Amino acid sequence: MRQKPQQIIHRLNQWRMQKISNRNFLVVLAVIVGIIGGLAAAALKGLTHSIAAFLQNDVQWQYKYYLYLFFPLIGILLSVLYVRRFIRKGTFEHGMTPIIYAISRKSSRIEPHNIYSQIITSALTVGFGGSAGLEAPIAYSGSAIGANAGRFFGLNYREVTMLLACGAAAGIAGAFNSPVAGMIFAIEILLPEFSIPAFIPLLMAAATASVVSKLLYSEPLFHLVTDDWEFQALFFYLLLAVIVGGFSIYFAKVSTWAKKVFATVENPYQKVWIGGISLGLLIFLFPALYGEGYLAIQQILDGRMDSLLANSIFADYRHVGILIVIYAVVTVFAKSFAALITLSSGGNGGVFGPSLVMGGLLGFAFAYGINLTGMIELNVANFVVAGMAAALSGIMHAPLTAIFLIAEITGGYALMVPLMLVTAISYLINRATQKYSIYTKVLAEQGDLLTHEDKDRTVLSMMKLRYVLERNFTILRPDERPTDRRHDIIHTKRNIFPVVDADGKLLGIIYSERLFEILLGESPEKEGKTMQELAEKPVDIIRMDTNMEAVMQKMNREDIWILPVVDSHGNYMGFVSKSAVFNKYRALLMRQGAYLE
Structure with a gap:
């Protein structure tokens, strides 16, 4: 019976984890990423300069210089056409900002097409005279190589992020034949806080890419002869x-x-x-x-x-x-x-x-x-x-x-x-x-930026309200009475009840102490009242599109541990509590700690 590719990859990973430690395997992958990154850098430089040389030297026409007015337009148009024709299911972005965003918000996921699409579009843009640099595209391509290599082998967030940075370092090193600058670029731009072990994969990737690129495209970027400064x-x-x-x-x-x-x-x-x-x-x-x-x-x-x-x-x-x-x-x-x-x-x-x-x-x-x-x-x-x-x-x-x-x-x-x-x-x-x-x-x-100057604010900005929303509350209807829901009230694990009408609108909340007083006969004057009459207005209400920093500010200002959440139409969605936020905060801190090890 033929095995599916996923099964083969899984079996290969199982064997690898038994034979090679993740630390050593990361170095091996860094070298592989460096080789591919160096090839990508050489390919991008070669393709771009070939296009430029063809347009400037090989095309023989007495009026060709008038076309220089239109070459950049043609290059940009070809890039746009390529993106709209061949990248329909994914998204296409350029520059370093999307890479930083991927680390901060997308668990270092970069779509695989960026491995080649960045090279093709930037070569068309710059080769036809677009006034931009090739370094961001090759760093993006290298990052995609590293990130997808890590995901292919089932590595965790920290390791995938490290390989992503290795790919970016390889791209810069290959583009400039400058391995040290490639490594430092990855640290300063992508890994703002790091430890000494992070140097090893970055060094290997940058050095390997520089060697490969120099073998294939050895022309230096600049020639400078200088003795010293005065x-x-x-x-x-x-x-x-x-x-x-x-x-x-x-x-x-x-x-x-x-x-x-x-x-x-x-x-x-x-x-x-x-x-x-x-x-x-x-x-x-x-x-x-x-x-x-x-x-x-x-x-x-x-x-x-x-x-x-x-x-x-x-x-x-x-x-x-x-x-x-x-x-x-x-x-x-x-x-x-x-x-x-x-x-x-x-x-x-x-x-x-x-x-x-x-x-x-x-x-x-x-x-x-x-x-x-x-x-x-x-x-x-x-x-x-x-x-x-x-x-x-x-x-x-x-x-x-x-x-x-x-x-x-x-x-x-x-x-x-x-x-x-x-x-x-x-x-x-x-x-x-x-x-x-x-x-x-x-x-x-x-x-959306992961920074370390204001760690509390950064971690809160990484949270989404929907991930800490709690829904396991017993919903009460406005026309019901406490005795109608005796069993549900007594056996619930929550001490707060939302009162919601048939259209899903939140009308108010009732705390369990008040309902228990009625059920135990301690407040006979309230026994005949409906839930709508017993409900009270919450101290505050959170909308689903509120960011977590604002949520915590409201909770701290009112000194309250739990607040109801509604959508843009006022429909009840659930509750957000400080305990749930703290648990998520702790998990994100642990994730950041692993990332920076």
Whole structure:
């Protein structure tokens, strides 16, 4: 008799659990996730750059450059069509926010299609010139690989979450060939509190992915030649950090505004046309906005200071220093709009890459502008690198990731001290006004963010009222008398009774002490009264859509342990008690403890 696949998997898992401990098996799975994550990163980079190279180099037509106005629109349109055609049963989201939400609210479940759909849609978006980064899609793809591998082998929440983080680390490590940055990224963004054992699977996954990606796609992201930083430039590094920190606040606010603007457009194809045409016009004016934008940064690192203007309609002014500075600054702000338009209109990508480009251009404009004054000669390449790190730290709230990522992808370990200073200052400036990063702000506003600064509030936000609702109460009808329900009243295990009419409306509550007084003859004047006459109005009533923090506030304010719950129409649903909330709270705390071990 043929065995079903589920039975084979179950038998395999049973054998595995007998032979290999979960701790060791997690390391093995981390390596496997790292290999697949590295392959995914190489595939995404290769596919994206192949599309871009084909459009820019292989297509020979004398008017093809006019199509550059429409390439981004075509890429976004193809991405939207793919999602609507091939992802009908599931949902498609982009960016890091859904991954954090999956950890906080969905028991680290990520739909399997994200393993490949993130690669396809982001390659189409960015390959055709969409002004976004590939890092968020590959982190999403890696997270889906890790999460689904854990679920396939029947691992628990803690272990699945760890593999999810391993997948994200593998994706970042493979995309940048930066294993340390990949590991730290997973810790800072996805595992905000961790213990030493968490390092081992992350290290293995990130290192493996970096090796695999380097074997298949060895081209480094940036080339930087620098000896050291000069002490007399320290003040200017600090000043740059302040400028970039202020810009990161601006970008966070513009990001919120752009999402609201595009949310008002309901038709997805209208979003494509609006976003695609807007993006095409921006790229026409600022060619550096095409695709990821890393080429513009590399040209500046190579000493080609006029490269930004060289390929634009302003090329005739590329030798005018002050115009180069002004154009670079305007390009930074144009990049912020281009990236947000790309993502909000249906394209798939992330703000990780755009953050690097914007920070690098700010660093270039700052240092090159200072040099034009003649008061000091700054190393422009060093300030480009410092600006990239500062922007990443401020926008993402991930200073350690910024330091090690920039050091690894540029080889700029000699700049470690300036990188540490600019990332710290930029982060503190942004954090002073933006409590949450660009990834977590929306989740925090919705109460869906798992944080550890306010553990009570966080745990309560994780609860849903329907999961603590108690229904095993004896319902009394308004026209009944206590003697009619003697048996039910005496044998109930509850000391409170809801009075509900035939339509399900809650009319009031009666405590058992009052009914026992009547049944025992201690209140003869009330024996003939109906339940509706005996019922009293509850101290407060909870609606089913009330969040648990508000429920506990009501209970504490009234110093009461139990309250009735009704739906939006006033129909009786059950009761919520402090004891049930505390039991659920304790269970969630234990779950968090397991997650952080």
